[in-house]
Every structure is written in C-alpha cells, then in structure tokens.
Amino acid sequence: MNILQINSSARSTGAFSTQLANVLAEKLLASHAGSTLVLRDLAINPHPTLDEAALVALMTATEARSLEQATSVARSDTLIAELQAADTLIIAAPMYNFGITAQLKNWIDAITRAGVTFKYGANGPEGLLTDKQAYVVLTRGGVHRDTANDTIADYMRTILNFLGISKVEFIYAEGLNMGDEMQSKGISQARSEIELAVA
Template sequence: MNILQINGSARANGANSTRVADAITARLKARHPDATVELRDLARDPHPMLDEAALGALFTPADQRTPEQAARVALDDALIAQLKRADVIVLGVPMYNFGVSVQTKSWIDAIARAGQTFRYTANGPEGLVTGKKVYVGLARGGIYRDTPHDAQVPYLKGVLGLLGMTDVEFIYAEGVNMGPERVQAAFDAVEAQIAEAIA
C-alpha cells in the first residue's frame, strides 16, 4: 500500500488539519505496517497557483512549449504522477473563510487536468483516477458539519468525484477555536472517527 498524505495548511507547524491527517496516516500504518508513505507539505513546498502563464503552458501543445512552459507543466505532472502512484490519499484540509486553503486549491488545480485525471465524454465528464480510498481530515474553528455553512464537503466530494475518487471518508475536528476544552473534545472525536473508519 502506498499512502499519499497532502498537508494543505498554510502553516508548516502546529496546523490542526495536519494533526488530523497525521492521526489518520498513523492509524493506516498501524493497520498496514508494510505501507509506504509519501508526504507533500504544501506549506513547506508550496505549489504555484494557476495563473495566466500556467494556463498558457497547459494549453500549448507539448512540442511547442518554451523551456519555461515545459518546466511549469512538469510541476503539475509530478503531482499527477504522485497521485496515480497512491493507493490511499490522506488530505489535511483547514477551513479558511468557509473554503479550502489556497494551498489545497493549488494542489487540486494541478491534479485536475482533462485527458489525464478525467475526460469529457458524450455523457459528461468521466474520472480516470479510480480504485483509490480517500480520507479527508478537516479542521474548523467553529461547528459546521451538516450545516448550510459547510461549503468544503460538497466541493471536495464534487472535485474528487470528477476525478474518479468516490470512496471518500471525512474526519472532522470542529470547534478548535472555541477554547481548550473544545479542542480536546474535537480531537477525542477525531480519534473515535478514525477508529471507526479504519477498523
């Protein structure tokens, strides 16, 4: 088993979403001691955002790209290859202003590429990244699960599903900005959720 952990926080140290992701990966390793883990920390190793230059490179035929364009596309290619190698993906996703972090969004923008991870068909898009289990570790300052304010879960279900990843488990750490007792309760709940999800 190859586990890919993506830390999507802007913080390299002390991120609650990374704490959730680490706990998920630790449980997976305990259950599968021979598993390998690839870690991509987007705070320590940020991926460039999708901008006009990147779009120009992606929409230029490979044999016509400048060296700079080829180098930019190669950065996304590396993330796609890493994703395809993985059997299990663990995402650490903080909530920033009701959405995902720019670090997480840049990773998604890199891996969501028509012809590589999904394709358009006469019946609509078809995901090409199939047969993978995804665990999403969510950290939120307040309580948003199953409320209209939770824009993250529908978005992540939608974009991961577009790519073919439909076996997705969400692990919630909520209320982490509501005082020390709530932090402890949140991570007690995380441990219980992980134990149930990875028996």
C-alpha cells in the same frame, strides 16, 4: 497500500489538520504491512496558482514549450504522478474563510487535468482516478458540520468523485478556536472518527 498525504494548512508547524492526518497515516501504515507513504506538504512546498502563464503552458504543445512553460507543466505532472501512484489519499483540509485553503485549491487545480485525470465522453465527464480511497480531515475553528456554512465537505466530495474517487470519508475536528474544552472535545471526536475509519 500506497498512501499519499496532502497537508494543506498554511502552517508548516502546529497545524491540527496535519497532526490528525499524521495519526491517520500512522494507523493505516501500522495496520497494512508493507505500505508506503508519500507526503506532500503544501506549506513547505506550496504549488503556484493556476494563472494565465500556467494555463498557456498547459495549452502549448509539448515540443513548443519554453523552458519556463515546460517547468511549469512538469511541476503539476509530478503532483499527478504522485496521485496516480497512490491507492489511498489523505487530505488535511483546514477551513479558511468558509472554504478550503488556497494551498489546497492550487493542488486541486494542478491535478485536475483533462485527458489525464478526467475526460469528457459521450456520457459526460468520466474520472480517470479509479480504485482509490480518500480520507479528508476537516479542521475548523468553529462548528459547521451539516450546516449550510459547510461547503467544504460537499466540494471535496464533488471534485474527488469527478476525478473518479468515489470512496470518500470525512473526519471532523471542529470548535478548535472555541476555548480549551471545545478544542479537546474536537480533537477527541476526530480521533474517534479516525479509529472508526481505520477499523
């Protein structure tokens, strides 16, 4: 098992999503001898926004790119290579303002590349990242599971499926900002879901 763990909290320390993703990674490593783990922490190493310069760099032919453009493309090439090399993906995904964090969105914008991780064919879009299992660890201050407010699970499933990753499991840690009791309940619930996912 080659695991890629993406931490996307803005917090480089103390993030519940990171802690729970770590627990999941440790359990997967322990239960699959010889497994490897690559960690990409977007709080420590944030990926830049897909702005106009980054888009132009991508659309410029390789041999015509300036050094700055080549560096920009190489940064996302690295993220894509990490993903291609993994068969198991753990994404730690906190809720910020009812959406994913900007850090996670920037990572998604970097790894979603036409002709590389997906392509359009006669039958529509085709994901090129096949044979991978994804686990998405959802952390939130409130409780939103299975409500209209929870667009993150649908979005993450949609984008992962689009890229060819059809096996997606969610682990929920909710109510984390609703007092100590709710917080412990939310963490215990997530830990139980991790046990189930690993089993």
